[in-house]
Amino acid sequence: MCCNRSRILEVRMSETTRVAFIVNSLRFGGAEKHTLELFNGLDSSEFHKDLIYLKREEHLLDQVDFDQGKTYCGDFDKGWDISGLLRLANRIKKSKPDVLVCVNNYPLFYGYLARWIAGTHCRIIEVFHSTELPKKEDSKMRLVYRHFFNRCDGIVYVSQNQREYWEARGIDSDKGIVIHNGVNTDYFFSKYSSEERITIRQRYGFSFNDFIVGICAALRPEKKHEELLEAIQKLKSDGLDVKCLIIGDGPRRTAIQQKISSLGLEHDVSITGFQKDVRDFVDACDCIAIVSHQETFSIAALEAMAIGKPMVMSDIGGSAEQVSGGVNGYLFPAADTGALAEAISKLSDSEHRDKLGKMARKIVKRDFGLNGMLEKYAKLFSRGRTGT
Template sequence: MRLLQALFFPPEQPGGVSSMIPYLQERFTSPRWEMELFSLPKRIRNKGKEEIKFHTFDWTQYGESPVVQKYIQTYRDYLWWTRLRIHKPFDLIHAHHPIAGLAMRSVFPDTPLIQTLHSSYERELILNGKIAEGGPEHQFLVSMYRELEYCTDQLMTVSKSFRGYMAPYVDRHEDIRVLPNGYDERRFKPIPHENEVAQLITVCRLVPAKGLDVLLRACAELKKQGVEYVLHIIGDGPIRPELEKMAQQLGIYNETIFYGYTLHPEEFMPFFDIFVLPSRAEAFGSVFAEAALSCLALVGTEVGGIAEQIENGVNGLLVPPNDPVALAEALAGVIADPMYRYELARSACERAKANYSLSRAVHELKKMYLEYANK
């Protein structure tokens, strides 16, 4: 069977897609399976010119918005690039971004199409202050869910929480399949170690949706209480200068290290003790699974897919979003008790291996691919 994995970003870009899709290829290399990856290069801009029409709504009512205009132009570019680069047929296409899925359906209308939604673009834009809730951009983006439902043979997402989020925007939310990402265990090599001072690590794009302002305030509270720690922030983004200034103002700059973007943080994640990320929203939260497989204690917020990964007090700790005091209390507890921290980390690792292995994801995908290719 010839399979195409249609991405938006190239697979080396950070995020949930890059944590799984590139590692699928070797699992699908056999006489029975052949898989290719396809994405839109960053250099392709403003190439597409064709008129865009959707089946379930009229996008032009939102067309004055620059955000909507950019989205539509990117769709045109993806269509242009797809027609230019793909000439041979595939037995099935699995898309991992709305633009990729819509373009593939347009270019290959007779090929079975599976669409996985890994995150909520509109929710991120709202939390990051880029668009207004209920505004034209928001209405346009949530309208895309019904369009995708109309155009694809199977709509999928990565958590039950995100399926519930989509329910108001589609006709048959109960038909959406849930398949969390899978992670190749060989990438993660937990290392026994003893850090005299607890080492906290977070890995994310530096945007308001990730709640790093809450984390810095929580760390300031820890310092006020005399709790020793070092916070390592891996990632880059538009609010990095603001966060660095905030760390200085809170008096925790000496305890905080900003690394910038790193391609493979899992290579040195095992040397830390506690993974913490107080996100304001997460469809799944791939980095929690990666931290668990690195055998770190987990501290996260009760939102989206994070709350599906962590059972509070069993394999990590959950706190309300936007609550630096509660976050500081949770962190203080795992910092003060290394044995408790170890038990949380061990439970997190065991659960992640059981629920989020790449082998499990591959098994489920193969069954589904055969189901739709044989229809």
């Protein structure tokens, strides 16, 4: 009986696709959250899953469903880490994946080399979330990354604009496909009563009738919170009574608080600090702004839209694939605070923004749902298993 069970298990394992995800870390970020959605959400009867994160940043570790597969931290140091590479190669050799899923350029660099050292022949799929590499990456490193990108078995872009951007810069067009990010609309929806929304508003010094613009993003330089504050100050100078709720925390909190004071917005802007669950805070706002200068296909935008909030977004990356002006929000040229202020002002009418908010949720349910995204990745990962 024991031998029969063992053979049954072996048959089942042979019928599943072994997938190993490599991500830089489990810090708070869109690419990291997206990777966890794949790891947690892909059917474990079809996929045997490993999750490998290179650096010990574990803010999202409690969101890992450990019943879905094994997790492993590579404990990589900053910069070039040969010891970490050898540990990664050993892990790949033991897990024997059919598909190695590398999330962004740094894991691809190490994943490609580790596969070679391990002597395996698994497919490498790059899931790419960036439209531009960090400016600190010099031209030589960009050429190195392009070399590895063009030797992948497939590249997943998260927006069509992103795909066109990179293929125009020498990435093999035959390798790329677009799979838009998706969110769980059964989890992200407007479930809070008016009384609950009022309670949150009052906690941060706002009233039921205030027009509140929210921004849900880590307080980091690239998120450009200061530009939103400048737009808020301009609108108030023009006579529009508008408030702002900053949802999150981060290294620029002190600088942002100083900016609030310098603009005289102490009674108009509040910062919530870190929130593990942002849904009720987003729901307490009337619209959500994303004003970054670098954004590829914002998951935070999809979450806000699923909750029924119209968006104001800088017209970069794939934002035009998410938001249509006057339909579910408005776009504006990045860094143009005047245009940002104008876009916000268009949502000051409650009937208009409610109409756009309803359409925002409808669009997410139709085009950017989690299940649809998982189906596309499952089809991609199952295709042409190679083994070791």
